[in-house]
Amino acid sequence: MDAIDRSLVELLRGNARLSYAELARQVGLSAPAVHERVGKLESSGVIRAYRAEVEPEAIGLGVTALIGIVEDSGGDTDDVLETFRQMPEIESCYFMAGVESFLLKARVGTIAELEQLIVRLSRTPGVASTRTGIALSTKWENRPQPIDPPAS
Amino acid sequence: MDAIDRSLVELLRGNARLSYAELARQVGLSAPAVHERVGKLESSGVIRAYRAEVEPEAIGLGVTALIGIVEDSGGDTDDVLETFRQMPEIESCYFMAGVESFLLKARVGTIAELEQLIVRLSRTPGVASTRTGIALSTKWENRPQPIDPPAS
DNA sequence: ACCCTCCGTGGACGCGATCGACCGGAGCCT
DNA sequence: AGGCTCCGGTCGATCGCGTCCACGGAGGGT
Known part of the structure; x- marks a missing residue:
């Protein structure tokens, strides 16, 4: 490097x-x-993939939501993760510090679909509660930031 | 299409x-x-860009944070946005429904740099308060979801 | 029926991808 | 110092790809 x-x-x-x-x-x-x-x-894994960045509206994904997940005290985090992984609407999944164990970025076509997604999330075993914020507009996303020479 | x-x-x-x-x-x-x-x-703007997806740790960006921003009642949203745009650490910026007008995804090298970023955010005119969550790990990010034929 | 437009194919040509052979410097052993 | 080896580069050749152009068929309007 x-x-x-x-x-x-x-x-x-x-x-x-x-x-x-x-x-x-x-x-x-x-x-x-x-x-x-x-x-x-x-x-070596530095470059993970090459992706075309697509206007989400153009492929019928006009609704973006950010969803915080609070886990059940008894739940198995790995199982919850696996369930999330099966849901294609969840584009990103971060394991967070704080009360909400996960933060998900999801994209769906309509508010109705978002509602269905939230219901599914709430029902998955190990999930105690969800908190959803809707993005009214995306100002920018995944903007690459300039690389400054690391200390090494 | x-x-x-x-x-x-x-x-x-x-x-x-x-x-x-x-x-x-x-x-x-x-x-x-x-x-x-x-x-x-x-x-036509359907494809916006082609990007290599890079392991953030490999380029010295090991800390990911999600930051909610509450605006001052008197502030000018466009000015706030413009200030955010000047900060390269902010990779994504969503304008949200709810108390927190913006949700930012930021990446920095160290917790110390995150602290500095938060200070800068708090000080920018128009920003009333910030709320930061730290991602302990990224399970996945920007996973492309399969396109299902739209109604059109 | 005619023409126009759109969207495709096929051919041609120059450039790029990629392989193998070769080369020069750094580091190390004797 | 001399020489070995390894690493990472250049050079040259070959083959496939990108890209331009001319041509052709389908569909719609008049």
Whole structure:
């Protein structure tokens, strides 16, 4: 993870479809060298995936909600997690410090679907309560932040 | 936005670096046809960007926090937004229904940096109070959900 | 029936991806 | 110091892909 790797990561966070030749030009190496570096970044887990970012409304997911989950004292956290994992509407799942063990970001098409999702969440064993906030608009999301050279 | 467009979007959400030739094979069209369709999806705003998804720890961003913001009654929402936009640590910003006008997802390297961020947020004009939750672990994030054919 | 438009195919050509061979510097052992 | 080895790079060649262009068929309007 030297300065060149950091540049590559930053370039690919900005545009995942850059060609190796273009990356090579930007960082001042040859294309095969860049190819090898990117391969290593992928297999070492630094780069996890390349994703197209899609306007959610365009694919029928106009409603975004953030849902806090309070666990039952008796519940098994892993089971709860597994249940959440089965619900495709839950795009992100954070295990949190605080009273609410989980914070979920969910996207659905309509408020009715959100209602159904919340009901399902409330009913899952191990869930004591839920608290839902609706996003009226998304100002920005997953904006990549510039990489500043770490202490190492 | 027909079935083929939806397939293309879904394929690119799974792997943004698929070649046009590969996409063409998957959807049963020629490469130039796919090229044109993807170009239209981009320029019509359905596809907003292609991003490499990076392990945050690997680039020195090991701390994730979700921060709710309550606005001053007198404040100007747009000004507050603009201030938030200048803070690179804020990766996502949702305008919410409820007491807390904004929900921010922020990533920083250390708890000390989070503290500084919270201080800056609290001090920005128009912000009445903040409420911060720390993510102990990210179970998953921005998982693409399968597209089911919309009513249209 | 005719034409127009849209959206696709096929062909061609230049560039990019990718492999293998080679090279130079760093670190280490003798 | 000399030489070995390893790592990570360049160079060159080959093959497939991206991309431009001309052409063609389907569908709708007149």
